[in-house]
Amino acid sequence: MNVIQTPPSRAQIERAAQVLKTIAHPVKLEILSILARQEPLDVSSLCSQVGMECQISMMSHHLSKMKDNGVLLSEKQGKQVFYRIADRKVLNIFECITAHHLGSNTI
Numbered sequence: 001m002n003v004i005q006t007p008p009s010r011a012q013i014e015r016a017a018q019v020l021k022t023i024a025h026p027v028k029l030e031i032l033s034i035l036a037r038q039e040p041l042d043v044s045s046l047c048s049q050v051g052m053e054c055q056i057s058m059m060s061h062h063l064s065k066m067k068d069n070g071v072l073l074s075e076k077q078g079k080q081v082f083y084r085i086a087d088r089k090v091l092n093i094f095e096c097i098t099a100h101h102l103g104s105n106t107i
Contacts, residue, residue, distance in 0.1 A: 019090060022069040027052075028062050029094060031083075032071075036091050040075065040082035 008016070023029060027050060034049050035041065043063060047054040063083055066072040073086045085091070 018069055019071060020093070022066055022071050023090070023093070025062070027058075028066060031062060031066065032085065032091065032094055035072075035083065035085050036088075036094075039084040041084075042080045042082050046083070 023032060030050055031046060034046060041049075043056055043059050046063070047056055047059045050059070063072060063074075067074050067083070070086055071090055072083045074081050074083050076082075
């Protein structure tokens, strides 16, 4: 059993909860999975790689929320906005969940 050596502060706990809340949606997890393999990508490139019918407006909404909560960073190049993962440590959460609850350790 893993034991936390130094208990997190209240601010760290609140930030962790915000990150979990932010990524707790199948499309958002798929966005992380795609960006883990290839970044930066724009909205339409991400939308084309999502495994379900994807609407640009809904993808933009998800990306905006993830950016606003510090999970993603964006960079505007001309008229396009490209997204990348702000801190790749967020992928550890995803990897942990898939490894321990879904029987896989790959993103």
